[in-house]
Amino acid sequence: MIVAAVATPIAALFFGFYLFNLGYPLIDGDLSAAWMLLVVTTILGVLSSSLNINATGPHGFYRMRLARTFVAQKKAHNGDVTLAELNKSHHAPYQLINAAINLPSSKSLRLRERKSDFFLFSKCFCGSPTTGYLSSEQYKNGRKDMDIATAVAVSGAAVAPLMALNTIAPVRMLLAFLNIRLGFWMKQPNIKSRVPKPVPGLLCLLREMFGIGMDEHKPWINLSDGGHIENSGIYELLRRRCRFIVSVDFGQDGGNDFATLTTLIRHARIDLGVKIDPAFDPLRVDEETGHSPAHSILTRIQYPDTETTGLLLVLKLSLTGDESELIKGYHRANPNFPHQSTADQFFDEAQFEAYRQLGAHSAKELFQPALLDNSMEPKTVGEWLTKLSKTISASSSQD
Secondary structure (H helix, E strand, C coil): CHHHHHHHHHHHHHHHHHHHHHCCCCECCECHHHHHHHHHHHHHHHHHCCCCHHHHCCHHHHHHHHHHHHHCCCCCCCCCCEHHHCCCCCCCCCCEEEEEEECCCCCCHHHCCCCEEEEEEECCEEEECCCEEEECCCCEECCEECEHHHHHHHHCCCCCCCCHHHCCHHHHHHHHHCCCCCCEEEECCCCCCCCCCCCCCHHHHHHHHHCCCCCCCCCEEEEEEHHHCCCCCCHHHHHCCCCEEEEEECCCCCCCCCHHHHHHHHHHHHHHCCEECCCCHHHCCCCCCCCCCCCEEEEEEECCCCCCEEEEEEEECCCCCCCCHHHHHHHHHCCCCCCCCCCCCCCCHHHHHHHHHHHHHHHHHCCCCCCCCCCCCCCCHHHHHHHHHHHHHHHHHHC
16 A cells, blocks of 8 residues: 555656656647636535535444444434433443544644544543643534534544544545545534634545644544554553453454553653553463463552552453364354454354454353452452452462
């Protein structure tokens, strides 16, 4: 794609010179074709300036499928459930939906390398540390109230011209030109000096294509997948100083890089002063057997300026050798399992069941009586993690 992004404009330039040398469009000094092209281009430019570029990208289709699968309350429902309507009974956990705000033009020294910041959707507030926050009841998705399906689709906008830490500058224009734009344009939560148009127009598309004018002070901001800046979703929990955190890392990691966790550790230390120092050896894959010693790791969280510590449990895709025959059989037929490419978005029945059983097996092991000191089943997450911590510490001291 990088080669195509460089070669395409060069080839177009040479082709234009070639046509010009042949006498096109200036045939016998006749400028009618050139003037017609200029007029048509101007008309299309004026018309496109009033278009909603969020509606011209694949985001709408992506959002619709997510809404019908996870949000729609009945078959005819379109999934328009606003964030403010989420969890009305307050019986469920407070949900945080993470996205990345792309700010390659920001003059903030804190964002110089990242070119992005953390953006949050929740029941009560939406926004980021850079832009500030706004009540979810007041935050608008264009002309509509911000809804859950749109927030989830933005949070999963994996491919776009601007992808925070994953942005490839030479490919940015090509992706925009081919309309591979799952990213989404939203109003700046706290813009007060000028009220933007109800929808993002052509200027926003040009900003996205060329990567210019992309800062936190513009009335329209560009959002993409939260994984473009931090893929675990733990960062916002650390910001809130949660004492007990359970995370599931199902990212592709066949090379034992642990990029998701190391990125989290770096951001948490630099931004929040939170110290996390896990040992990755229990999750590391043996090159000879293809197995790992464990399915999970438990580590302490040290928050700054306080004696309070937390516990972080991370479950990761791994094979330990005691899985079911179905999982073993699928692994023999597919040696890259369970780290198959995340570009594969169309699972067949065997693949889906193999991953489902592996996930159930990994989680079930964490409730074994031996790990819980043969005591009664824990009543809370905190009690559960504390028992696991004591068991692991005791076994480590014996070793």
